[in-house]
Amino acid sequence: MSGALPIAGRAEVRRAVLGEVRADKTLFAGMMLLAVLAAAAGLVGPWLLGGIVDAVQRAAGPGGGPGGTGGGPADVVAEVDRLALLIVAFTVVQAVLLRYAAYAGAKFGERTAARIRERFLDRTLALPPAVAERVPAGDLVARGTTDIATVATTLPGVVPDTAIALVQMAVVVVAIVALDPVLGALGLACLAGFGLATRWYLGRARPAYLAARAANSALADVLVTSAEGARTVDALALAGRRTEAVEAAVAETRRTSLATLRLRTVLFSAVEAAYVLPLSGILVAGAVLHERGSVSLGTVVAATMYIRQLVGPADVLLWSVELLQNASAAFARVEGLTSVPPAKRPEPADRPGGGARPDGAGPGGGAGPGGSPAEPSGDRIVVDQAFFAYDFGTDVLRGVDLVIRPGERLAVVGPSGAGKSTLGRLLAGIDPPRSGTVTVGGVPVAGLAPDRLRRQVLLVTQEQHVFQDSLRANLSLAAPAATDAQLHAALEAVGADWAARLPGGLDTGLGGPGHRVDGAQAQQISLARVILADPHTLVLDEATALLDPTAARAAERALAAVLHGRTVIAIAHRLHTAHDADRIAVMDHGRITELGTHDALVAAGGGYARLWHAWHGDSARGS
Template sequence: MADVLPVADRARVRRAALGELRADRRAFIGVLVLNALAAAAGLAGPRLLGAIVDTVKDAPGRAALASVDRLALAIAACTVLQILLSRQALRAGARFGERTAARIRERFLDRTLALPAATVERVPTGDLAARGTTDVTAVAVTLRDAVPEVLVSCVQVLFVVGAVVLLDPLLGLCGSAGMAVMGVALRWYLRRARAAYLAEGGANSALAEELSATAAGARTVEALGLQARRVAKAETAIEEARRTRLRTLRLRTVLFPAVDVSYTLPVVCVLLAGGALHQRGAVSLGTVIASAIYLRQLAGPLDNLLLWVEHLQGSAASYARVEGLAMVPAAGPPTTAVPAGGRIEVTDVRYAYGHGGDVLHGVDLDVRPGERLAVVGPSGAGKSTLGRLLAGVDRPRSGAVTVGGVPVADLAPDELRRQVVLVTQEHHVFHGTLRDNLLIAAPAAADTELRAALAAVDAAWADDLPDGLDTALGAGAHSLGGAQAQQLALARVVLADPHTLVLDEATALLDPTTARSTERALAGVLRGRTVIAIAHRLQTAHDADRVAVMDRGVVTELGTHHDLVAAGGAYAALWRSWHGTADAPRTSAQGARPV
């Protein structure tokens, strides 16, 4: 069963968001100041308009026209100033958001690369991909766009309400009471939104996992006639994604109508109360009009604010999923100890995948430097699991796997690569040039070393590439076949130059002719090194110095090929089954001498 990546709680997300603000506090304070100034400039218009009304009402005639002209000119000047300040505020906010979004993307990439290899292999690929694309993008957009917009709207709302209260406290109280509907609706929405958006994000990840798994295994699905089953699973995932999406939509159908009503109620309350107070001479007509215009101006920032509040719920769920990577247990700091020699010792090792039962049961093994050891046994015996432990990919549940007296899994990545390298049937061609793909194993290697590594694995095709080492590989560029990609992976091994290689059927995907030439080339390159070959072809065992036979997670036999055949045990039965009764090397391509 696949592991599930954790999701951060509210407190962790809050700390992460505050940390982003502190990381660029000067820019953040600048955005606040600019927004405050822009909002203050916008407050002058309604107040001056109220003054125009009172001037015309109380002093009709030519004298009033001069005052109206001056007040109108002041309104125009304040409007221009507000536009300029708002533009600068949005620009500063956007720059702040872009820098913050870049930090989040870089940190997510760093955390992903720092995940233990075993964790990456066991978590759903779709979940990790969705967090790195959809969720990171949602957080980045929020920090780039939502933060400036929310700041502008919050400052405008506070200033407008404050302006109404300063004009007349009673009218301000009436306007605030009219906004109570919005507060109740928002509280109802926020109590339900986070869980709903987290469920929607999880459903989208599950859907992405189903689609990617089906696309990756399309040939297998077609060959085994599994189309109906895969379609059914995809439809189930789609239905769950649709159900969670509808849940968040239903929340919005309650919030938005309540918000629309709350825009009108404050204005109505102020007009009713202001009319009554004006009749009694308690307030001027200009004050009532200015207060109504102020509250009407709330529609824009409140609408913008609540739209972003709705968006922030989805973004908060995305942020929780992004920050969840920080909660994955770390492998611990690498040891600074340097292995004393290349002797590999496996002592009473037990290992289990996840929460399942042990697949290795007290394995003991001692591999001498320069030895060629073949590990054989039936499928499911634990051979590949042992290979992963020997290469430091996984850590034993109990017992120890050491190289030169130092636990393999505790070595720093660079030191581990110098000690032990695992080569499997799986390989990857990274998007970039051929040179980039090779420099992964040896960043300081010169071009002559890169070409020598390719020649060592008989990758003659590299000389025919249109741009040589600068030929772009990967999607949308030059495509390598399975055999060529495998040779590229083996060339990386040559460049890494480890003293021990763990080969888990590393040449299995090569065609017979290419396999023979590659194995002959590697035999020369790896002479004098320790080679642990996890083999399904028993010819590998025939040519090894010693053979370890595994069955049901334990080493049942250990010795040379001839000694084990003479002993008449499990290995002898395997040999007779694979080779017949003749104890001689095969001459077919399948029996080509391996490394």
């Protein structure tokens, strides 16, 4: 897989949202029930106000004077007072119910945001290494920071407010129709403008917001890669090109942001106009109907108040619809990780040459003949006619055949681009072959479960990461159940004497405000992890190449302790690494062209001999 990660479609986003509702359905149902009760309580006030108007009108009589038939002044005042008190009481009840509905909604949102964050982290960590390495750095960073933050900040406030507003609007609309069907139908017809404007906006918002999010990711990628490659940029005088790339990314981000702004401008203007029509329609129609005696004045007042009650929830929806579109685009990017295809897991080889024999079982070996079929039956590694290409390009490996015996030290050498590091990745189970097999104990290496793979084979490269956490946490990544004594023993084995002098011991923080580790110390932490993981096989891809000579010598001494008793496959970019290996595999153009001991290959006078003489000069011809 290459390029940016996929984006979830509308159906996938809907399923994910429904899944979150089901995950906390009791709390969500409580929020909706409180919203319905609050909306119902809000209907009482306008209805009672209409009753007050009718009571006063009846008291005034047909002519509006004091000779009406609605009771004496004292009775009217008493009824108005009673209705006014009820209005106050139901207003208080509505406020209390809305408060608890909002609280339930915020609680639901926070829980949901936490689940989304945790799920995103799990999915990110579960990405096949081959996928994670090909994703633009800015894309994954943007999804894990700005996109997650957008979703997390929208859920606790906007989602509950939107749900409550929708409930309120639905209840008010039903109340208007029930109060007087004619006035209700007219009010709903006038509200159609709000619906049309919103529909127009929603039809254009998703692609616009996704484009804006993609532009932000591209900008983040340009900034991250420029910062990470600052030395290269400076050395090759590429500052001008990188500046142009950043400016182009900024321009695209600005363009896409303005596109979403234009959509919001049209929506807000259309909805503001739509607000005036229902109120005007109710007042005009109500006056005509009241004049004809079809409705009472109180009914017209109540209907008008109900229409006014729609403005508040409509305002909430108007503001929320923009935030929700933004959050929906972010959520689609976050959920896009579910569309990443799992790593290809080849079936175990059943051919006699597949190495399905229990010979050579050693430390960290498989379950043996009586174990599960998915467990290696030994530690013998067999590469059989392996072909591999990156992203469906030209094959980098072309029919590689190789058998590595348990406990053997094999060096893989060859010119740059010969396929050495790619072979190392296949041996470590990071990538499966396009065709052919790479097995350990008869089981495809890439098909092993992650924890089993870690015990079987590990790839150690030049790049090692120390997390901004305690030393204990950094080491326990390889062995979560390791004791303090085991952690200290691993550090001691790789010569990390500095760890004993840390002020907080194993609990000392590394990075940031804590202890700053240099390259040699980071390498020692990495090698200590290898000891704790205790794999049977190590694939070394120039693990000390980035260190200065002094640090490299110290790391190589530490590495000697790590290598003891294990199968070692060294991707040797420098030939002195190959000299002491049990065997040397020479690669050229994706194939193994020579295989044998150092002395035998030098004596054969082939490609390895030429490389060796070129490396050491004519004085090495007698070696």
